[in-house]
Amino acid sequence: MDDGMDDEKRAEAQDVSDAAVASVASDASDASYCETPDSAAPTAAAGPPFAECVLCRKPTEYPESVKGATLCPVCEWQEAERTACSG
Structure with missing residues (x-):
């Protein structure tokens, strides 16, 4: 069993993880990300009908x-x- 190979896999996995976190962080800084539209509730009618x-x-x-x-x-x-x- 080669411990050097396991360290390389761990380092590669960490690099992938760091890239994913950076991607999510850049998406979160975008103001339009997950923005919900303003939904106005219907207003009460002034009179019939x-x-x-x-x-x-x-x-x-x-x-x-x-x-x-x-x-x-x-x-x-x-x-x-x-x-x-x-x-």
């Missing part, structure tokens, strides 16, 4: 032009409770 809740069909506080599944305040609260306590 209000969107219908997809669960109970009651009016929501959002305008009809809002895309996606709109929920009334009660259903929104219940949905938040269900997802928070899903254990």
Whole structure:
């Protein structure tokens, strides 16, 4: 068994590891890395027409032009409770 060969492999592995760390460090310094876009929550409508809740069909506080599944305040609260306590 040649100990010199093992030292060479360790040195090569360390060089690869150092290069990987340097690469990650340079990526982390980039300001756009893992930047999340600003997602604005829909604002409450000033007046009718209000969107219908997809669960109970009651009016929501959002305008009809809002895309996606709109929920009334009660259903929104219940949905938040269900997802928070899903254990």
